[in-house]
Amino acid sequence: MRTLLTLERKNGNRQLQERRQQGSRSFTQYLMELLYICHAQIQYAAGRGVYQVDGGYRAIDSQYLTGNNARANRNTLIVAAPAGNGQVWVSGESVAGGSSASLTPGVQSLLPGELIGIQLGSSNQVVTPQDKYLVSRLPHGQRTPVSPAVSLDAVTTGDNNQFYTGSGNWNGLYIIAKRQMVISSIKLLLYRNGTPGIITLQVLSAYSVSGTSIGLSTLLASATTNGDTLPTGAPYEWREFVLSSPVLMLPGMGYHIRISPAGTGAVYWRANYTTNIAYTTYPRTWNTMGSYPQYYVLLYDLIGTTPREIEYGACEVSGLSVVNPNASFIIRRLFTNNSGGDVTVRECGIYAGSSWSPSGYSGSFPLCICRDVVSPDIVVANGEVLAVTYRPQITV
Amino acid sequence: METNKVRVARVNLEGKASPFDPDHLVFAPGDLGAILEWTVTGKDGKVREHRVVKSRSYVRQFFDLLMVQMNSVSELVPATIRDTGNIDREICVSALNFACNAVANTDSYGIQVGIGNTAPTISDCKLQTQIAHGSGAGQLQYGGVTFGLPTSDATQSHFTVTRNFSNQSGNTITVYEIGLVVKGDIPEPWQVWKTNIAVQYNFLTIRDVIAAGINILNGETLTVNYRQVANV
Numbered sequence: 001m002r003t004l005l006t007l008e009r010k011n012g013n014r015q016l017q018e019r020r021q022q023g024s025r026s027f028t029q030y031l032m033e034l035l036y037i038c039h040a041q042i043q044y045a046a047g048r049g050v051y052q053v054d055g056g057y058r059a060i061d062s063q064y065l066t067g068n069n070a071r072a073n074r075n076t077l078i079v080a081a082p083a084g085n086g087q088v089w090v091s092g093e094s095v096a097g098g099s100s101a102s103l104t105p106g107v108q109s110l111l112p113g114e115l116i117g118i119q120l121g122s123s124n125q126v127v128t129p130q131d132k133y134l135v136s137r138l139p140h141g142q143r144t145p146v147s148p149a150v151s152l153d154a155v156t157t158g159d160n161n162q163f164y165t166g167s168g169n170w171n172g173l174y175i176i177a178k179r180q181m182v183i184s185s186i187k188l189l190l191y192r193n194g195t196p197g198i199i200t201l202q203v204l205s206a207y208s209v210s211g212t213s214i215g216l217s218t219l220l221a222s223a224t225t226n227g228d229t230l231p232t233g234a235p236y237e238w239r240e241f242v243l244s245s246p247v248l249m250l251p252g253m254g255y256h257i258r259i260s261p262a263g264t265g266a267v268y269w270r271a272n273y274t275t276n277i278a279y280t281t282y283p284r285t286w287n288t289m290g291s292y293p294q295y296y297v298l299l300y301d302l303i304g305t306t307p308r309e310i311e312y313g314a315c316e317v318s319g320l321s322v323v324n325p326n327a328s329f330i331i332r333r334l335f336t337n338n339s340g341g342d343v344t345v346r347e348c349g350i351y352a353g354s355s356w357s358p359s360g361y362s363g364s365f366p367l368c369i370c371r372d373v374v375s376p377d378i379v380v381a382n383g384e385v386l387a388v389t390y391r392p393q394i395t396v
Numbered sequence: 397m398e399t400n401k402v403r404v405a406r407v408n409l410e411g412k413a414s415p416f417d418p419d420h421l422v423f424a425p426g427d428l429g430a431i432l433e434w435t436v437t438g439k440d441g442k443v444r445e446h447r448v449v450k451s452r453s454y455v456r457q458f459f460d461l462l463m464v465q466m467n468s469v470s471e472l473v474p475a476t477i478r479d480t481g482n483i484d485r486e487i488c489v490s491a492l493n494f495a496c497n498a499v500a501n502t503d504s505y506g507i508q509v510g511i512g513n514t515a516p517t518i519s520d521c522k523l524q525t526q527i528a529h530g531s532g533a534g535q536l537q538y539g540g541v542t543f544g545l546p547t548s549d550a551t552q553s554h555f556t557v558t559r560n561f562s563n564q565s566g567n568t569i570t571v572y573e574i575g576l577v578v579k580g581d582i583p584e585p586w587q588v589w590k591t592n593i594a595v596q597y598n599f600l601t602i603r604d605v606i607a608a609g610i611n612i613l614n615g616e617t618l619t620v621n622y623r624q625v626a627n628v
Contacts, residue, residue: 001428001454023426027626029553031428032546035624036555038465038494039578040543048546064491074491079466089468127628129553317466320459324518327456329463352466392428396453396516396603 003027004391005348005372012383024372024390025127026349031369034077034352037062044356052365053115053133053351054250056205057217060354060367077369078353079331081116081315084140085251088116090353090364111353112252114140115366117315118333118388121347122307124373131371134349139180139251141309142338152181154301156238159189161273163296165259166266167196172258173298174206174214177249180306184246186223186257187238187301189270196227197263201241206256207356207363215363216256220247227261236270238301246304253365257300271296310343310380311336328393335386345378347371348388423450423552423627430454431554432574432604433621436612444616451604451622455520458601461493461580471583479597480504480522480577490581492596496557499540503529505577505598506541507559507620513572516603523575523603531564536612544623554625561618570609576602576622 003024009017033048037060042048047059064074081088087110123135146152153175165171186201205218223241231237249255261267275295313334320329331350337343349371355364370390380386423429430451436444460477464487469475474486487493498506503526511534512524529538544556557576563569579596602622612618 002424003426003428023424025426025628027426027428028628029546029548029626032548032553032555032624032626035494036543036546038491039496039555039557041492041495041497062491062495073489075465075468075489076491077462077465078468080468129548129551129626129628317463320463322456322518325453327459327518329459331466392459394454394456394459394518396455396518396520 001392001394004393006389006391007348007374007378008387009378009380010385010387014385017384018378020374020378022372024370026370026372028131028368028371029129030132030352030367033060034354034367034369037076047356050367051132051218052205052253053137053368054205054248054253055132055218055220056207056253056365058207058356058365060356074355076352076354079117079315079350080317082113083314084112084114084312086113086314087111088113088353090355109355109364110252111364111366113314114312115250115252116351116353118331118390119349119351120310120335120345120386120388121349122344124346124375124377127371127373131368133368134347134371136307136347137180138307138343138345139309140312141179142311143306143309144340145308146306149184149303149305151301152183152304152306153178155272155297155299156189156301158272158297159270159299161296162191162268162270163298164266164268165261167261167264170258170260171269172256173300174254174256176254177251179251181249181302181304182246182306183243183249183302183304185240185242185303187240187303188259189236189299190230190239191233191236191268191270192227192230192265193232193268194265195263196230196261196265196267198224199227199259199261199267200224201257201259203243203247204256204258206254207365214254214256220255221245227263227265227267230267240303249302269298271298308339308341308343311338325396326393328391331390333388335380335388337380337382337384337386340382342382343380345374345380345386347373350390423625425627427625427627429625430602431621431623431625433623434574434610435619436610437617437619438613439615445610449604451602452516453518454602455516455600456518457521457599461487461578461599461601464489464580465493471585474583477580477599478521479580479599482521485580485597486583487580487597488583492579492581495579495596496576497541497543498538501529501538503538505579506538507557507622508575508577509536509561509571509618509620510573510575511570513605513607516605520600520603522600523573527569527571533565533567534569535565536561536563536569536618552625552627554623556621556623558619558621561612561620563612563614563616563618566614568614569612571612571618572606572609574604574606574620575600
């Protein structure tokens with residue numbers, strides 16, 4: 001099977017300015033992994049370890065709920081997607097033991113449309129079969145780049161309570177990123193009791209396991225601060241933790257930010273305590289010992305940068321053509337630049353939606369199945385549209 | 397001094413081979429395909445024949461099923477794909493699609509062998525003339541399908557699907573065609589719950605014709621490997 005990659009740039013009047021065609025380089029190891037788990041019907045207990053597109057570790061499998069209630073609606077290879085913020089339902093496993101008349105996906109069985117299908121990026125790093133993501137992905141939207149680092153996502157007001165963390169324990173919050181960000185530091189509103197000593201902060205990739213549980217995987221970055229210099233009460237302090245390395249956060253993906261004091265004292269993290277938690281209010285506490293006091297909304301401030309954005313249209317998978325000895329179909333997406341400046345494209349690829357669902361509660365994540373370097377660069381001016389088409393073809 | 401000649405099975409390669417590794421067939425950058433490898437082993441365990449060729453092709457059902465998964469085709473508006481019985485079937489997205497983990501004695505899916513030698517066409521939906529499982533005349537005993545784990549190097553990623561076919565028929569059997577058949581799942585949107593998760597249909601995804609044929613003497617075993625490869 002060969003794949004033809006076509007890139008067409010059109011101006012605001014939809015007049016063709018440039019067309020490139022090149023053989024795609026292109027399908028990476030994760031396409032083989034996804035075909036393998038389907039062929040071999042790999043079960044959850046022996047899942048294949050992979051890394052989703054923000055570096056978080058996951059295990060993929062083809063297991064579905066057993067018995068007559070199962071519909072086996074798990075998907076591991078979704079490429080078609082709506083535009084931008086439109087949602088993609090990746091895994092539709094019904095609740096274990098119940099009738100599948102009610103399919104009740106958890107929030108993290110959904111992914112934003114921009115994370116599924118054809119992707120654009122700005123790095124020309126050489127392609128390898130081990131590529132797990134586009135090196136410098138361009139996110140969906142109309143925004144100009146943000147640099148130097150500023151506050152990008154925060155809950156900074158409304159605190160009426162605090163969450164206690166004692167020596168050696170880990171507590172923190174679980175958030176789902178609303179936009180693509182590269183986070184370089186995190187501020188938390190803290191105070192102390194006694195001598196908490198060095199406080200370690202960690203940022204981990206996280207995913208839903210059930211409605212009130214999350215799982216943790218890859219440690220993405222960490223930071224420390226001297227907790228003994230925190231105030232002992234109001235007005236508290238917004239303490240900044242400078243991360244060991246920047247963390248890429250992608251929209252719709254879950255992350256756990258947690259702290260632990262090493263000393264004999266305790267650290268208190270200011271929060272808003274309320275029993276009226278909206279379904280989408282995700283900055284919630286998570287005790288990594290397993291319990292979930294969900295009524296605390298911990299205050300936080302994520303500081304970082306973002307690249308220039310380009311609007312992701314819908315990604316279609318269509319156009320099957322069968323004329324002996326050939327068959328082909330297309331995967332196509334339009335990208336519109338309304339960011340006010342030029343967008344330089346040096347790489348493109350395909351993210352496929354995959355899922356993990358051992359007990360009826362699904363977590364979804366994108367895997368990179370294809371990556372290409374575009375050379376020379378394509379510069380998409382403000383107001384222009386870039387159409388990217390992959391055409392896989394088989395010939396007997 | 398008497399010397400004993402050691403009989404070594406000849407390895408035949410077809411296709412473009414790397415001068416640095418003749419056993420490594422070369423795929424062009426961007427290729428996604430399959431390597432077909434077979435070995436005929438005698439009762440004494442000695443290899444009598446070993447060949448490695450580039451598979452001719454996936455057939456259209458591979459794309460049909462791939463598009464079902466890529467589009468997450470629902471039970472409500474399923475896709476139509478022709479099965480190995482030459483019947484159009486309604487198929488929807490499922491964790492069961494592409495399964496080829498057939499157990500021993502099951503010849504309805506997994507790697508299959510046959511005696512048809514008509515050249516493949518893109519719309520082939522089955523082997524021309526499949527060799528049935530068994531120990532009777534013209535039959536081979538189908539082993540269970542096994543898999544080699546996915547792996548990758550600097551330019552290539554791949555995994556392997558393997559099956560043994562044992563000749564206990566009493567006579568030589570010549571194999572002229574080899575294929576890979578996988579499962580596709582049916583929708584049941586009219587059901588409150590899905591009552592028959594075990595029922596799926598079978599779809600041909602690869603078919604190769606071996607012009608010279610593969611002779612399997614009585615008592616010998618044919619081992620077929622399909623190694624699916626993606627090259628960058």
